[in-house]
Amino acid sequence: MNGPHDLGGQHGLGPIAPEKDEPYFHAEWEKRALGITLSCGAFGAWTLDESRHARESLPPPIYLSASYYEIWVRALETLLKRHGFITQAELDTGHMLEKGREPKRVLKAEMVAGVLATGGPCDRPVDRPPRFAVGQTVRTKNFNPKTHTRLPRYARAKVGVVEAVQGSFVFPDDNAHGKGENPQWLYTVVFDAGEIWGEGADPTLTVSIDAWESYLERV
Amino acid sequence: MSEHHHGDGHGHHHDNHFTDMEARVKALETVLTEKGLIDPEAIDAIVETYETKVGPRNGARVVAKAWSDPEFADWLKRDATAAIASLGFAGRQGEHMRAVFNTPDTHNLVVCTLCSCYPWAVLGLPPVWYKAPPYRSRAVIDPRGVLAEFGLELSAEKKIRVWDSTAELRYLVVPERPEGTEGFSEDALAELVTRDSMIGTGLALSPEAAR
Numbered sequence: 001m002n003g004p005h006d007l008g009g010q011h012g013l014g015p016i017a018p019e020k021d022e023p024y025f026h027a028e029w030e031k032r033a034l035g036i037t038l039s040c041g042a043f044g045a046w047t048l049d050e051s052r053h054a055r056e057s058l059p060p061p062i063y064l065s066a067s068y069y070e071i072w073v074r075a076l077e078t079l080l081k082r083h084g085f086i087t088q089a090e091l092d093t094g095h096m097l098e099k100g101r102e103p104k105r106v107l108k109a110e111m112v113a114g115v116l117a118t119g120g121p122c123d124r125p126v127d128r129p130p131r132f133a134v135g136q137t138v139r140t141k142n143f144n145p146k147t148h149t150r151l152p153r154y155a156r157a158k159v160g161v162v163e164a165v166q167g168s169f170v171f172p173d174d175n176a177h178g179k180g181e182n183p184q185w186l187y188t189v190v191f192d193a194g195e196i197w198g199e200g201a202d203p204t205l206t207v208s209i210d211a212w213e214s215y216l217e218r219v
Numbered sequence: 220m221s222e223h224h225h226g227d228g229h230g231h232h233h234d235n236h237f238t239d240m241e242a243r244v245k246a247l248e249t250v251l252t253e254k255g256l257i258d259p260e261a262i263d264a265i266v267e268t269y270e271t272k273v274g275p276r277n278g279a280r281v282v283a284k285a286w287s288d289p290e291f292a293d294w295l296k297r298d299a300t301a302a303i304a305s306l307g308f309a310g311r312q313g314e315h316m317r318a319v320f321n322t323p324d325t326h327n328l329v330v331c332t333l334c335s336c337y338p339w340a341v342l343g344l345p346p347v348w349y350k351a352p353p354y355r356s357r358a359v360i361d362p363r364g365v366l367a368e369f370g371l372e373l374s375a376e377k378k379i380r381v382w383d384s385t386a387e388l389r390y391l392v393v394p395e396r397p398e399g400t401e402g403f404s405e406d407a408l409a410e411l412v413t414r415d416s417m418i419g420t421g422l423a424l425s426p427e428a429a430r
Contacts, residue, residue: 008332008383010356016368017353018420022346024270029244034269034344035262036248038311043256052334068335068350070240077247086250094246096253109260116268119311119340122387150385152332154359167315169387186386197360204378207359210386 001053001146004060008154009197013064026067033069037076042115043103045083048122049176053148054078124183126168131213132187136162138216140189148176151215155207159219160191163208171212185213274343277308278391279412281341282423283405285318286396296320299391303341313340313389319382320393321419326377327392328366328419330358331384338389342414349418359383369420392416394423 007013025031041051054075056063063071080086084101107115132138142157143149150172166188170181193205251257281303285292294302299316303309316338319327331337332355337345348354357365362379366372373379382390394416400408403426411429415421 005333007352007356008359010352013352013356015353016348016351016357016365018348018369018415019346024344025266026347027241029241031266032244032248032262033240035265036244036251036257038265039257039261040251055334064352067347073240073244073247080251085256086254090250091246094249096250100254103256106256106258107261108258109264112261112264112268115311116265116273117310119309119314121314123315150333152383152385154332155383166317166386166388169315172386186388188388190380193360202361202363202379204376205362205381206378207381207383209383210388212386 001056001148002144002153003056004058004063005056006153008152030067030069033073037072038116039107040076040080040085042105042107042111043083043085044105045085045101045103046079047170047175048120049148049170049172050178051075051079052172053176054082056148122170123167124170124181126183126185130165130185130187132162132165132185132216132218134162134165137219138162138187138189139219140211141215141217145173147173149173151211152209154196155191155209155211158191158195160189160195160208162187162216163190164188166210169212171214173212173214187211187213187216189216269339269344273308273310273339275341275412275414275417276409277306277343278338278341278414278417279409280306280405281308281318281391282393282412282417283408285320285393286400286408287405292320292393295393303391308340310340312336313338315388316340316391317388318391318393319380321395323395324378326373326379326419327390328358328362328379328381329384329390329392330355330381332356332359333383333385336384336387336389338391340389341391342417346414366420369415371421392419394421397423397425399426 055071058074090097139159140156166186168183169186171184174182188208189211190206190208193201285295295318299318303316321327335345335350359381362381411424413421416423
């Protein structure tokens with residue numbers, strides 16, 4: 001989707017303001033937000049791709065003014081309601097009002113180390129060879145789906161070169177919407193800044209994205 | 220948090236956004252706990268992990284080893300996930316690692332324009348600026364302007380390569396080894412490796428600067 005999250009190349013969003021000796025958390029609620037988000041992810045009820053899509057589906061004024069932990073919390077509320085674990089009335093009252101859906105797994109303290117150490121690998125085998133080879137010139141597709149995609153707007157309909165074939169991975173555009181993992185080959189594609197930004201682009205700059213096979217066309 | 224809501228809490232005291240979020244997260248945690256969906260002690264364990272165990276010192280050890288051991292550096296180039304795992308760093312947001320090496324010709328910079336992808340296993344939790352719109356919007360179009368805000372001015376001839384983490388590969392920048400560090404132990408070298416130097420918004424420290 002052409003959402004507020006797709007930020008590459010936008011102007012006017014202000015200074016970066018790196019913080020000296022930045023603390024891990026700026027408030028207690030951020031710690032809880034991190035832990036709750038990871039704990040609920042461990043239910044196994046939704047995928048990482050669905051949660052990314054829930055975040056980018058927030059209204060643009062909220063997305064652009066919220067801290068990232070706030071974005072996480074708001075998207076998590078959506079996911080928990082969508083999948084039947086909680087209701088809006090419960091969030092409004094701050095208490096359990098009815099029994100909801102039971103998750104496959106509840107993350108207990110003693111499971112945390114193992115779950116974090118394992119993570120969630122997204123590489124999957126595919127039964128066909130890669131369509132593109134290292135060094136090949138390719139063009140990214142021009143599309144504007146209303147659904148989840150990981151091809152940023154600034155890199156659509158651009159000509160670049162395949163720099164690496166990175167293996168085969170779950171395809172987020174399908175997986176975010178419950179259509180299955182449908183793995184595809186993934187490529188690192190590098191573009192000259194002039195191809196992306198045109199006039200006035202930094203001549204010393206190249207930018208790469210990691211692109212699934214169906215994002216790419218032969219030139 | 221020194222400011223609190225008073226009275227009915229509606230309409231008059233919403234100037235402190237953090238206080239609103241505190242209440243919102245408290246409500247969420249209470250509902251989930253009452254329903255048996257989360258274990259508050261698991262949350263404590265997650266927070267403790269990222270406050271004390273998983274952070275940029277992990278990445279600094281990877282870089283220091285790559286500087287000291289050419290065979291390890293070569294392994295890191297070919298199979299970063301396995302090379303990094305050999306030092307005990309693996310797991311969430313480090314499942315598919317790639318190491319990119321700065322050279323005299325090229326400086327590497329990592330961003331996630333679409334969300335907040337970051338190599339947690341080696342760098343821990345991302346800083347606020349990494350996840351915020353200014354950095355995400357400008358890193359791909361004006362990296363020199365971005366680096367200037369970090370106090371880093373690269374020579375005009377230096378090539379810049381920006382890696383937009385659009386998939387599940389997580390990038391670790393291996394900065395150039397500072398001059399004057401011949402004979403340094405891996406521990407001493409690791410002290411020179413800053414978090415920002417592994418994102419690309421900084422360089423490794425010189426021994427003088429580290430003192």
